[in-house]
Amino acid sequence: MSAVLVAVLGASLAGCSSTGGKRAEDARAAQAAGGKAAVNTPRWTFAMVTHSGDGDTFWDIVQNGAEQAAAKDNIKFVYGHDKEAQRQSQLVQSYIDQKVDGLIVTLAKPDAMKDVVAKAEKAGIPVITVNSGAEESKAYGALSHIGQDETVAGEAVGEELNKRGKKKALCVLHEQGNVGHEQRCAGTAKTFKGDLQKLYVEGTNMPDVQSSIESKLQADPSIDSVVTLGAPFAPTAVKAKEQAGSKAEIDTFDLNAQVAGGLKDGSLGFAVDQQPYLQGYEAVDLLWLYKYNSDMLGGGKPVLTGPQVITKKDATALQEYTKRGTR
Amino acid sequence: MSPADAPPRQPAGPQAAGDERLMHRSLVHRLMGRPELGSVVGAAAVFLFFTFAAEPFLRASSLSTVLYASSTIGIMAVPVALLMIGGEFDLSAGVMVVSSALISSMFSYQMTANTWVGVGVSLLVTLAIGFFNGFLLTRTRLPSFIITLGTFFMLTGLNLGFTKLISGTVSTKTIADMEGFASARAVFASHLTLGSVDIQITILWWIALVAVATWVLLRTRVGNWIFASGGGADAARAVGVPVTKTKIGLYMGVAFAAWISGQHLLFSYDAIQSGDGVGNEFLYIIAAVVGGCLMTGGYGSAIGSAVGAFIFGMTSKGIVYAQWNPDWFKFFLGAMLLLATLLNAWVRKRAEEKA
Numbered sequence A: 001m002s003a004v005l006v007a008v009l010g011a012s013l014a015g016c017s018s019t020g021g022k023r024a025e026d027a028r029a030a031q032a033a034g035g036k037a038a039v040n041t042p043r044w045t046f047a048m049v050t051h052s053g054d055g056d057t058f059w060d061i062v063q064n065g066a067e068q069a070a071a072k073d074n075i076k077f078v079y080g081h082d083k084e085a086q087r088q089s090q091l092v093q094s095y096i097d098q099k100v101d102g103l104i105v106t107l108a109k110p111d112a113m114k115d116v117v118a119k120a121e122k123a124g125i126p127v128i129t130v131n132s133g134a135e136e137s138k139a140y141g142a143l144s145h146i147g148q149d150e151t152v153a154g155e156a157v158g159e160e161l162n163k164r165g166k167k168k169a170l171c172v173l174h175e176q177g178n179v180g181h182e183q184r185c186a187g188t189a190k191t192f193k194g195d196l197q198k199l200y201v202e203g204t205n206m207p208d209v210q211s212s213i214e215s216k217l218q219a220d221p222s223i224d225s226v227v228t229l230g231a232p233f234a235p236t237a238v239k240a241k242e243q244a245g246s247k248a249e250i251d252t253f254d255l256n257a258q259v260a261g262g263l264k265d266g267s268l269g270f271a272v273d274q275q276p277y278l279q280g281y282e283a284v285d286l287l288w289l290y291k292y293n294s295d296m297l298g299g300g301k302p303v304l305t306g307p308q309v310i311t312k313k314d315a316t317a318l319q320e321y322t323k324r325g326t327r
Numbered sequence B: 001m002s003p004a005d006a007p008p009r010q011p012a013g014p015q016a017a018g019d020e021r022l023m024h025r026s027l028v029h030r031l032m033g034r035p036e037l038g039s040v041v042g043a044a045a046v047f048l049f050f051t052f053a054a055e056p057f058l059r060a061s062s063l064s065t066v067l068y069a070s071s072t073i074g075i076m077a078v079p080v081a082l083l084m085i086g087g088e089f090d091l092s093a094g095v096m097v098v099s100s101a102l103i104s105s106m107f108s109y110q111m112t113a114n115t116w117v118g119v120g121v122s123l124l125v126t127l128a129i130g131f132f133n134g135f136l137l138t139r140t141r142l143p144s145f146i147i148t149l150g151t152f153f154m155l156t157g158l159n160l161g162f163t164k165l166i167s168g169t170v171s172t173k174t175i176a177d178m179e180g181f182a183s184a185r186a187v188f189a190s191h192l193t194l195g196s197v198d199i200q201i202t203i204l205w206w207i208a209l210v211a212v213a214t215w216v217l218l219r220t221r222v223g224n225w226i227f228a229s230g231g232g233a234d235a236a237r238a239v240g241v242p243v244t245k246t247k248i249g250l251y252m253g254v255a256f257a258a259w260i261s262g263q264h265l266l267f268s269y270d271a272i273q274s275g276d277g278v279g280n281e282f283l284y285i286i287a288a289v290v291g292g293c294l295m296t297g298g299y300g301s302a303i304g305s306a307v308g309a310f311i312f313g314m315t316s317k318g319i320v321y322a323q324w325n326p327d328w329f330k331f332f333l334g335a336m337l338l339l340a341t342l343l344n345a346w347v348r349k350r351a352e353e354k355a
Helices: A002-014 A021-031 A057-072 A085-097 A110-122 A150-163 A179-191 A206-219 A233-244 A257-265 A276-293 A312-323 B020-032 B037-053 B060-085 B093-111 B115-140 B144-167 B181-188 B201-219 B221-231 B233-238 B243-269 B280-290 B302-322 B326-354
Strands: A044-050 A075-081 A102-106 A127-131 A144-147 A168-173 A195-200 A225-228 A249-253 A271-273 A308-310 B191-194 B197-200
Touching: A021 B093, A044 A057, A044 A085, A044 A127, A044 A276, A057 A075, A057 A276, A075 A085, A075 A276, A085 A102, A085 A110, A102 A110, A102 A276, A110 A127, A127 A276, A144 A276, A150 A179, A150 A225, A150 A249, A150 A271, A168 A179, A168 A206, A179 A195, A195 A206, A195 B326, A206 A233, A206 B060, A206 B243, A206 B302, A225 A233, A233 A249, A233 A257, A233 B060, A233 B243, A257 A312, A308 A312, B037 B302, B037 B326, B060 B093, B060 B197, B060 B201, B060 B221, B060 B243, B060 B280, B060 B302, B093 B115, B093 B144, B093 B243, B093 B280, B115 B144, B115 B181, B115 B243, B181 B243, B197 B201, B201 B221, B201 B243, B201 B302, B221 B233, B221 B243, B233 B243, B280 B302, B280 B326, B302 B326
Parallel strands: A044 A075, A044 A102, A102 A127, A127 A144, A168 A195, A168 A225, A225 A249, A249 A271
Antiparallel strands: A271 A308, B191 B197
C-alpha cells in the first residue's frame, strides 16, 4: 500500500498539468488589486445576517459585494448566517446588543424576524432588508429592500423566450416544494405565449437530472427551449439535449463560471441573473449614504437587482468576473 | 479461488445431447431456483407496460437513455448486492461516490497535476474509506447500519468542509482545461455511437462489473465465502471461512465501484457540487432488493441487482416518457416499484412451491 502511495506521489511530481488548475488561478489573483477607503467618515460597524445554509456559493458573492463596499466606505463589516429562522433572529439580537451602526437582514421567514427588526428600530439602528422579504420590508420598518422578485424574474424569462420565438418550453425544477422555484416557473408561464411544461428532477443526483431531461426531450420533440432554475443544472441540460438529439435552446436562472462559458460558446441561449454582488454592495453603500447624508433609494418600493438578462455578448467579461467570485 | 472446483457449465438449448426432456427440466428447474427470476418477470412487466403507455419508450434512443439511467445506479448496485449477500449494509455508498469525485478533482486542481494523478489518488483514498468501514465493522461487531450511518454523516461533512476550505466555494472548480482530462473522460464518461444509437460507457462498466461479480459469486471460493458469511457468520467462521477478510473485501468492493461512479460524475460534469449524492445509497439498496437480495443476507445475485437497477431506470424515465402530470411523479414511481416487487415476490413464491 505505501509503495503504491509513494509511486503515486512520485508520479504527481512528474505528472504536472501545464494548463488550468491552481497555478492559473494564482496568476489571475495576482492581477487583482486591493481596495482602500475613499471617504473620511468615522469607522462604523455594519452587520449582515442572512438565512444562508453552510457553504452556499450565492451568499459568498453577496458577502464579497458587501466587503468591497465596506472597504470603500471605511466600514467594519461583520457577517452571520443561520438557516433556522429562530437562530437567525437570535444572531440579529446579538448584533443589536453589540450596538452596531447598521443592520442588513434577509426576511426569508418574515414572521420570525418581525420582532427583532422592530427592536433594532427602537434601538435606533437603521435596517435594510436584502434578497427576500420585499412584501414585508416596509411594514416592518426597514429603510429599503434590495433584491429580486422571483415572479418578475420569471416574467422576464417568458418575455425573452417570446422574443426568441419559442413555442414550447420546459421548466426544470430541481427541488420539490421550493416556493421561489414555483414562482419562477409561474412567472415564466404568465408572460410566455407558448406552452410551458414542468419537470421535477432530483437536484442532488446529476445523472438523474441529465437522464430525466433527456427522456422528456425524447418524449416531446416539439420542446424548443429548456429553462433550468439553477446555474449548475444548465451544463447538464446541454448534455441531455445533445444525447437526445434535440434542437432545444438551453436557458437558465442564475450565473456561474460554467454558465458564462456556455453563453460564450453558444451552448446556452441566455441567463437571468439577480446580481447577488449588488445585493451586498448596495446594502452596505446605502446604509453608509443614510448615515452620512440621510439618503435612501427606492422611494418606499423595493430596489430590484434583477432580473438582468445576460447573453453571448456579455459573456466574455462575465466569465472573468465569475472566476473571481463577484458574479 | 480456483474455478476448477466448480462443475462445468451445462450446455443449454434444445440441441444438447442426451435425454432432451431431462435436460430441459433440469434447466427450468435451475432457472426457477435463481434469485433473479422474479425480478426478470417484474422487469418484463414494467417494460411491456411502458411500451404501451409511452409511445417514445420503445425507440432505440430512448432505451439508450433508460440504460444510462439504470447504469449509474447499477454500477453501485452490484457491489452493494454482494455486500448484502454477505449480510451487511452500506449507507455511506451514496456520498462516497461524491467524495471520490471531489478528491480526484481537488487533488488535480490544487497540485496543478495531470488529472490521472488525481484519479489514482482518489482510488487509494476511496479504497481506504471502504477498508475503514469494513475494519470498524469487524472490529467493533456493531451493526453495519450504525457504522456506515456514522461514515455517511462524516463523509457528508467532510465533502462540504474540505471543498469549502480548499476551493472557497461549495463546488469544485472546473478541471476541463487540464492535461489528461480528455483521456480520462474517454475512459469514464464517453459514449460510443452504434448506428444511430449512443451507448454511454457507463453501460459497459456496468456489464463488466455484473459479469465479474457473477463469476466471483458462482464460480469461485470467494463467492462461497460471501454466501457463507451472510448466511451465518459464526458457523462460517467455525468451518474456516475468513469472514473478517471477506467483509472488509466487500466494503472495498463498494468503494471501488464508488470510485468508478465518482470519476464518471467528475469527467462528465467537470465541476462537482459538494452536497450531491445524499439519498442515492437507498437507490442502490432498492435495486439490490428489487433484484432478489434478501435484507437478512445469504441470498441474492449480481444479475438480480442489474435487473433491479433496470426496473428503477425504466420506471423513473418511463413516467417522463408517458408525460404524466409531473406533480405526481414520486407517487407514480413508488407505486410502480411496489407493484413490480409484489409481482416479483409472487412469482418467486409460485416457483418455490413448484420446485
